[in-house]
Amino acid sequence: MPTPFETYSQTYDPYWKTTRTSRGITYRYLSVPGSRPDLNLPTLVWLHGFPSSVYDWHHQLDHFHSKGYALIALDMLGYGGTDKPSEPSAYKRSLMTQDVIDVLDAEGVKRAVAIAHDWGCAVLSRLVDLYGDSDRFEGFAFLSVGYMPPNPNAATNFEDILDLMKKAFGKEVLAYWGFFSKPDAAKVIADNFESFVDLLYADNSLENWGTWLMERGKTEEFVAGGKHLPRGKYITEEDGTVIRDHLIGPGRGMTGPLNWYKSATTGVLSADDKEVVAKLGDKYPVKLSAAQPVLFLGTNLDPVCAPPRALPPTEKVATDFTSANLDTSHWLMLEQPERVNAEIEKWLETKVQKKA
Numbered sequence: 001m002p003t004p005f006e007t008y009s010q011t012y013d014p015y016w017k018t019t020r021t022s023r024g025i026t027y028r029y030l031s032v033p034g035s036r037p038d039l040n041l042p043t044l045v046w047l048h049g050f051p052s053s054v055y056d057w058h059h060q061l062d063h064f065h066s067k068g069y070a071l072i073a074l075d076m077l078g079y080g081g082t083d084k085p086s087e088p089s090a091y092k093r094s095l096m097t098q099d100v101i102d103v104l105d106a107e108g109v110k111r112a113v114a115i116a117h118d119w120g121c122a123v124l125s126r127l128v129d130l131y132g133d134s135d136r137f138e139g140f141a142f143l144s145v146g147y148m149p150p151n152p153n154a155a156t157n158f159e160d161i162l163d164l165m166k167k168a169f170g171k172e173v174l175a176y177w178g179f180f181s182k183p184d185a186a187k188v189i190a191d192n193f194e195s196f197v198d199l200l201y202a203d204n205s206l207e208n209w210g211t212w213l214m215e216r217g218k219t220e221e222f223v224a225g226g227k228h229l230p231r232g233k234y235i236t237e238e239d240g241t242v243i244r245d246h247l248i249g250p251g252r253g254m255t256g257p258l259n260w261y262k263s264a265t266t267g268v269l270s271a272d273d274k275e276v277v278a279k280l281g282d283k284y285p286v287k288l289s290a291a292q293p294v295l296f297l298g299t300n301l302d303p304v305c306a307p308p309r310a311l312p313p314t315e316k317v318a319t320d321f322t323s324a325n326l327d328t329s330h331w332l333m334l335e336q337p338e339r340v341n342a343e344i345e346k347w348l349e350t351k352v353q354k355k356a
Contacts (some may be wrong), residue, residue, distance in 0.1 A: 012061070018081065021102035023095060028081030029074040030054060030061070031107050035158060036068025042111045042138050044224065045104070046073040049145070051200065051257050053246040056117070059337030060344070067345070071106060076120060078256020080246060082225055086255055088262035092272045097126035104136075109211050113139040113352055118305075120309065121264060122269075127275055139352040140288075141295040141344060144311030144330050147317050148271040149285060151341035158265045162216065173304055176219040180261040180307050182316065186254035187254020188224050195223050195244055202229040205329040206212065206301045213304060234335040254347060287315055293351035294318035297343055298325035299332050322347050 015032045034041055044064055046057045054061075054073045057135045061071055075082040077096050085091070099125060104112060114137055116124035125148040128140055140147075158181075162172040200221050202208040208229055210220045221227075231240070247254060263269050270355055277284050283311050288294060296314045298307030307325050315321045324343050328335040 016081075017107075019103055019106040021099045021129060023098070025083045025085070025090075025099055027074060027077075027083070027099060027103055028068065029072055029103055032061070032065055032071040033173050034068055034070035035065075037354075039068060040278050041067075041069050042113045042129070043070040043072060043104075043107075043109045045109075045112050045114045046071065047100070047114065047116035047120030047123055048074075048076055048079075049116070049120045050260055051243070051247055051254075052118065052120075053242070054090070054273035055242050055246065056331075060115075060333060060341060063337075063341040070109075072103065072109065072112075074103060076123070078259055080252075084253070085259070088259045088266050088268050091259045091263040093122055093126040094130070094272050094276060096123050097130060098126065101131070101136075109316050110136070112137050113141065113348065115141040115143070115323050116145075117143040118145055118330070121147055122260075125149070126276070128288065129286050130315075132286050132292065133283065135291075137292060139293045139295070139348070140221050141297070141347065142310075142314055143297045143332060143340070144299045144305045144310070146296055146298075146305075146312075146314035147294075149313055149317065150276045150280075152270075152274040152277045154270055154273065156267050156270045169309075171214040171303070173214055173215055175216045176213040177265055178216060179220040179223070181265040183266065184221075185258055188220070189254050189258075190248045191292075192226050193244060193248055195228060196232055197235075198227075198239060199223065200227045201231045201235045201329075201331065203232045205232070206303055209330075210303045231234055231336065232329060232331070234331065239334070286335075288318050290319040291316075293320040293322065295321040295344065295347045295351075296321070297332060297340060298323065299330055300327045300332040300347065302328075304331060320351060322351060 012030050015030050017031050018026055018028050020026050048056050057073055057178055078084045121142050126141060131137055162175055165173045199212055210294050212218045295330060296311060326332050326336055326339060333340045
């Protein structure tokens with residue numbers, strides 16, 4: 001019997017493709033052609049985060065497919081049918097950004113709007129840094145997580161970073177990165193997978209994430225201890241099966257997804273920031289032109305990616321900026337898909353298309 005993800009995939013079965021990027025990485029992705037050439041619509045490129053998949057975008061893909069947009073949705077590096085390098089150095093943002101460009105080149109896409117959530121916004125940020133002055137992209141949309149500017153002077157010791165966060169925000173906001181970066185984290189999560197999902201998709205995440213993600217040692221205590229919480233009502237039983245199959249099903253595993261965190265805690269990303277700033281030269285700090293509108297959809301019930309922290313750098317990089325904060329958890333595209341679709345569609349019609 002096919003899994004729920006396989007059943008869903010059959011809707012788009014003719015559109016699954018793979019390509020080998022310039023650095024030798026194989027990516028799997030959806031490439032759905034547009035159906036309204038008369039409207040001259042850009043291609044919408046969807047970049048998921050952790051611990052997600054193309055399936056997380058299914059409400060958006062269905063909606064914008066029905067509107068005639070061409071769609072490209074990637075299995076990001078380490079996920080699904082895309083290669084899963086075991087070394088954190090392979091997850092350098094500039095390298096993954098070039099991977100996205102290689103996929104677009106393989107599909108002949110010249111006009112795109114890139115839309116990202118969670119860690120996908122790290123790659124989207126690099127697209128802004130490295131392609132913000134080109135006509136390749138006609139807009140950038142950040143969901144939950146905002147633009148992350150390169151910071152060549154950032155602290156590189158993870159414990160020091162947590163101490164700085166505790167002083168600034170009263171919480172060690174990214175404390176859970178410590179557990180996710182441990183050598184045995186992939187096995188611990190696979191062995192206690194339902195606890196992991198309960199925590200990531202917990203109901204009342206404002207309280208539960210504040211308790212279990214934002215203090216050193218607490219995430220590992222929860223997952224390794226097999227603890228449980230009620231899940232958000234937006235996560236159906238089918239969704240839970242999809243998450244399990246996608247992350248720890250045959251040929252899968254948590255090593256790749258967790259390498260996004262290890263690249264951040266082992267200095268890979270800080271080194272990349274320095275290289276990017278050197279490459280940008282007098283174009284740093286980046287400022288987009290009005291021809292490339294930026295959308296930010298914040299999540300008010302998300303204590304880790306709180307809008308007051310995510311919004312300012314995103315607004316600063318944009319000349320044409322639109323934002324809205326939703327009363328949702330981190331998983332806004334699952335929790336309020338109609339609102340998310342409406343906000344993106346309005347932005348596309350009023351900001352992006354009017355400039356085309």
